[in-house]
Amino acid sequence: MSQESKDSVLEFLVNIANEHDFSLDLTLNVKGSLISGTLVSAKEYFETLSETFEEGSEISEKISEQLAEASESAAKGGSEVHFIHMKNTKVYVGDSKPTPSKGKVLWRGSLGNVDGFFLGKIAESKTSTSKK
Structure with missing residues (x-):
């Protein structure tokens, strides 16, 4: 993935989010x-993801620990x-x-794959079920 394939403005916003814990729709x-959705720092992303694995089996707890370490690394x-x-x-x-239509979903994607x-955020339309 080359530097040229990433949008420099979007990359700037991601850097600001990562360095200053800034968020933006x-x-x-x-x-x-x-x-x-809402742009968040890599640190917040990994912390939140880590929390989903905290309570559970030994494997889940190890995953949580690894994600917490990734969060600390991202914060640097x-x-x-x-x-x-x-x-x-x-x-x-x-x-x-x-998709998904409900829930609070975390998403991670490659900057090089963003076309624009x-x-x-896109507001969900509230369609009326009543007929005229």
Whole structure:
């Protein structure tokens, strides 16, 4: 993945998120899909992911520990960013409902695969079930 394949403005926003624990609502165009959610730091992403494994089997706890270490490493920064991290994410493909339609979903994607973006999230339309 070359530096030229990443959008420099989006990479700048990811760097700001990582360095200052900054968050921002974004919608990304990735290979024909729309990924809509809130940009978060890699540190927050790994901390939140780690929490999902804390309570459970011995293997789950080891996964949690490894993710916590990744969070600490991400907090140090200083290296080139290759991934974007989002929370409360929904994926839109065509005119169908977003996937997943419920829950707080974490998403991680390659900056080199993002074709475009805009600020803000896609608001879910509240369709009326009453007939006129």
